[in-house]
Amino acid sequence: MAVALSAAGVLLVGCASTDNDTSSPGGDSTASAALTGMVNPQSDPGPAVAGGTLTYGVQVLAATLDPTKTAARGGSGGEALAAVYDVLVSYDTTSGDFQPKLAKSLETNDGGTTWTLKLRDGVTFSDGTPVDANAVVASIHRYNAGKGNGAELWVASVTSMDAVDASTAVFHLNAPWMRFPSMLALGHGMIVAPSSQQGDKFTAIGAGPFTEDLFTPSVERVFKANPAYYGGAPKLEKLRMVALNGPQANLESLNSGQLDVAYIRGLTSAINSAKSAGYPGYMDVLNAGSAEIINNREGRPGSDVRVRQAIGYALDPELIDQRAENGEGLPGSELFGKTSQWHVDTPGIAYDSAKAKELLTQAKADGYNGKLNYIVLSEPKDHAIGLAVQSLLQAVGFEVNLILANNAGDIVQNVYVKNDFDLAHAGIGLYESIPDLGLFSTTNSTSKSNTAGYANPAMDQLIAELQQTKDNASALAVISKIQTLWNETVPSAPVGGLSSFWAWQKNVHGVVPTATGIMLFDQAWMGAK
Structure with a gap:
């Protein structure tokens, strides 16, 4: 394994299969059809187009955008969290690498016992306050105190974390852990602004590509573009998430054009129908x-x-x-x-x-x-x-x-x-x-x-x-x-x-999968139908 994540270097944790594979490791044709990777790849769509609302059919709507209470998992809240907070590190599903995203770099020079995180310059939360090392450390402390998903493993593994300067945080572990970056690709890496928690009241404030716009329980969550996003203002005007009645309903709504992206989970017949229909997307097991x-x-x-x-x-x-x-x-x-x-x-x-x-x-x-x-x-x-x-x-x-x-x-x-x-x-x-x-x-x-x-x-x-x-x-x-x-x-x-198959309309581009099947929409856009 490599030992650094930066703009030019990544941590290799294994080679993921892609849809171009012709057979599974065990030679099973059914398994081969379900290999992880992109499906029905799209041709060059040309220049990105700004505007529009993308509607995404998820399995479950996140009841709260507090990362300590909603697990960062694809199709059931992870996308909502990533939309608001982004992630310090992202997972490349094709290569199996972890790469810096909100972070500038993540490196170890002692075999995985000490990790140094560098932050990008000039990044701010949506309330205008800086995303600095103190904010990162405070957010992770809050996450562990709130017993967010994975907090027990973090507490059992990380002995201390320090904000060395405004752009540098150092994590000290009690034993070498070369896959430690995976923790910063999920809840621990979704940094909550210090101003989010005011007494018992929580407001979702992050440095992600979108901000919260509307939440109707059991109906929809709507996010609007964050023009100050460090990666550039999103092309989408709004991102809308709805929860329908399971994978078949998601497929039918995709077919009718009511959904732009559909999460089709666990129902092989529906997955095969979507793939056969030529929908591009991402397959995961x-x-x-x-x-x-x-x-x-x-x-x-x-x-x-x-x-x-x-x-x-x-x-x-x-x-x-x-x-x-x-x-x-x-x-x-x-x-x-x-x-x-x-x-x-x-x-x-x-x-x-x-x-x-x-x-x-x-x-x-x-x-x-x-x-x-x-x-x-x-x-x-x-x-x-x-x-x-x-x-x-x-x-x-x-x-x-x-x-x-x-x-x-x-x-x-x-x-x-x-x-x-x-x-x-x-x-x-x-x-x-x-x-x-x-x-x-x-x-x-x-x-x-x-x-x-x-x-x-x-x-x-x-x-x-x-x-x-x-x-x-x-x-x-x-x-x-x-x-x-x-x-x-x-x-x-x-x-x-x-x-599971995340399928999208052929006019949808720039959706990027990351750890646990979370879809990232910061670069997503929609062309003409």
Whole structure:
């Protein structure tokens, strides 16, 4: 890996696949069709045109623009945050590099233990105050105090940060971390102006290409161009985000011309239709994006490792994919699938119904009644997955009570907030750009985002070792060990990757994807239809 990010140098973290690839690492044609990268590339559009409102169909509208309360993830709030705050560092999805954006450079000269951030000259927040090192340090302190997404990993890794002068901030880590720049591509790198917080009142003030204009809950968020943006005034007059009723609705609204950009998440038939229709856009795969989350906590069936193992062995990802996606999805029990740069030769737990029955019999002999309360979203694809999982588990001796949640909010409350479940269909969600953060958040025993409640000192140690690896080869070796331990202890059970396609009209240009599928619109513009 290189050791510096600047206008001329970047940090290489791996080579991402592109749509020009003809085969997947495993030679699977279905996986090949879902490789990460740009789709239906556009020809030279000529000079950029100013003006117009671009309407973007997202999965979920951000309820707040406070980065401590909205996770920076594509399609569910990340774009709104990036529009207002920009990011210190961006992720090049083609090369796998991290590059300076709001920052001028980010460098390490001691193998990743100390990182020096340089800021651009003359950049101001939308309220006219300077974006200086003190503001950066204060914003990150605020983010950690507010327990923003990834704050636990930051606090566990960064011993101190100092504003050396107006344009320089230095971060001191307790161990080498060559993928540290990934943290500044998300919430930590979305710098909130000091004037944003006035008592209990928060106002979204950043240095991004847009400012907040209008918010109608459950309807739309509208942003207007920031003429003082350091990268030049955006070409778009306004950026409008709306949340429709899922990926099929987004596709239909794209087809009818009501959307300029559509986020089509997790529905392969809709993704393939959009690609076949010739829409340009960006394709991404969320590793372990489809998974059965097992509650490992005391008093739950999953507190017995034999029960967790039985669930893992009982699930057949290929059959589940047939029921849910007509065999068009990305089935697999591994943490990082075949389309991933982090894919290893160590396979996930294999389907073995006989082994599942044996383990379940052992657990029942010690008093377990075989019952599972299983929560699934009442949506066609998820419901189909739920029925397939229920039948597979019952075939080996479980008694599964399928509980259908009316909406995603019910899933969030019962599974993520209250932890009131035995088994739930959701996703582990390991993004290509942030493997360290993904594994720490979902699996580390101290993480508040560890929905399964899994705690294993050996896994904690392996995740720490992964964080300290110097290059991709070393990282893959540790991921192989993580996969082996995962198979033995089954924190939860992945059943497949989750494909997403950000499709846009052919007159839309300059949309740039970055980490976790966040689309950047600072250079976007629309030509004549």
